[in-house]
Amino acid sequence: xxxxxxxxxxxxxxxxxxxxxxxxxxxxxxxxxxxxxxxxxxxxxxxxxxxxxxxxxxxxxxxxxxxxxxxxxxxxxxxxxxxxxxxxxxxxxxxxxxxxxxxxxxxxxxxx
Amino acid sequence: xxxxxxxxxxxxxxxxxxxxxxxxxxxxxxxxxxxxxxxxxxxxxxxxxxxxxxxxxxxxxxxxxxxxxxxxxxxxxxxxxxxxxxxxxxxxxxxxxxxxxxxxxxxxxxxxxxxxxxxxxxxxxxxxxxxxxxxxxxx
Numbered sequence: 696x697x698x699x700x701x702x703x704x705x706x707x708x709x710x711x712x713x714x715x716x717x718x719x720x721x722x723x724x725x726x727x728x729x730x731x732x733x734x735x736x737x738x739x740x741x742x743x744x745x746x747x748x749x750x751x752x753x754x755x756x757x758x759x760x761x762x763x764x765x766x767x768x769x770x771x772x773x774x775x776x777x778x779x780x781x782x783x784x785x786x787x788x789x790x791x792x793x794x795x796x797x798x799x800x801x802x803x804x805x806x807x
Numbered sequence: 808x809x810x811x812x813x814x815x816x817x818x819x820x821x822x823x824x825x826x827x828x829x830x831x832x833x834x835x836x837x838x839x840x841x842x843x844x845x846x847x848x849x850x851x852x853x854x855x856x857x858x859x860x861x862x863x864x865x866x867x868x869x870x871x872x873x874x875x876x877x878x879x880x881x882x883x884x885x886x887x888x889x890x891x892x893x894x895x896x897x898x899x900x901x902x903x904x905x906x907x908x909x910x911x912x913x914x915x916x917x918x919x920x921x922x923x924x925x926x927x928x929x930x931x932x933x934x935x936x937x938x939x940x941x942x943x944x945x946x
Contacts, residue, residue, distance in 0.1 A: 709910055790887070790906050791811045796856060798815040798904070800837035801827060805819040 708782040714759035715783075719744065720752045727762055728775035736770065810907035817900045821871070821893045824900040828873050828891060853877070876909070886910045 714720055726741070727733055735753060739746040753773055756762045760779040764771040817824055827833040831851070834841035839855035851863040860880035867874040872892045879885040886909040894901040 709908070712908065786908055787811055790908075791813070793855065793857065794811065794813045794904055794906065797838055798813055798902070801902070802815055802817055804827065804833070804836060805817050805823070 708779065708786070710755075710759035711761065711779050711783045714755050714761055717752070717755075719748075720756055723749065723752050724756055724761055724775060727756075727773050728777075732765070732772040732774045734770045734772055738773075810905050813904045815902050815904075816896065817902055818898075819900055820898055821895050821900045824893055824902060825870075825873075828893075829868075852880075884910050 715724070722742075723738055726738060735746050735749045738753075739749045742749070753762060753764070757764060761776060762773045763776055764773050766772075819827075827837065831841045831843055834853070839853040839861075841851060841853045844850045844852065849865045851865075852860060853863055854860050861877040862880060863875050863877045865873075865875045866888070871894070872890065874888065874890045876886060876888045888907045888909055890905045890907070892903040892905075894903065
């Protein structure tokens with residue numbers, strides 16, 4: 696686990712969607728984001744999943760750039776990074792708004 | 808991978824609605840300036856109201872659904888798939904649109920309003936909710 700961010704770009708945004716498509720990973724990300732730097736051991740202890748499973752999920756989140764890991768002694772401390780969500784949110788917001796406008800125009804055709 | 812969904816109830820029967828999804832002149836009236844590529848059947852070009860040009864490849868067409876993939880001309884990494892379902896509701900038609908990102912692309916989507924300063928937790932909660940539900944009713 697490296698402490699630097701993953702590379703930005705469309706692939707990472709795709710990875711964000713993949714990472715957040717899983718409820719357990721969303722839960723872990725919320726926990727890391729709200730609780731500050733934490734470890735896989737601590738996250739596992741607070742949930743009914745193994746440390747290995749938590750580590751795997753954190754690895755996916757790290758690939759998406761949503762968490763960073765910093766080794767402290769024998770453990771890795773994970774911290775949340777919101778920056779990769781920008782592109783994902785932009786896509787969702789812009790795409791949804793675009794379809795709202797298009798469907799308004801389509802509905803207007805049939806109202807005329 | 809995620810998608811957005813929109814649903815609208817149209818005051819027209821399914822045949823009229825289907826025409827609006829297939830005829831270039833009608834597509835141009837609501838989706839964007841639509842041009843069929845006569846030399847490459849099943850493909851088209853559309854300029855949407857954001858001024859961006861998209862290359863369209865039709866993937867499937869059945870009596871009750873249409874599916875295409877489109878790619879931004881100025882950002883070939885921005886690819887998504889559009890699936891439109893038509894559901895008969897008496898003399899009306901329920902139209903359900905799904906757009907799924909295949910690749911989000913590198914360029915700015917919201918050039919006028921970048922979301923660089925949004926705070927972390929609302930952002931995560933909102934995105935998580937959107938992805939979890941993957942559906943937002945338009946009407």
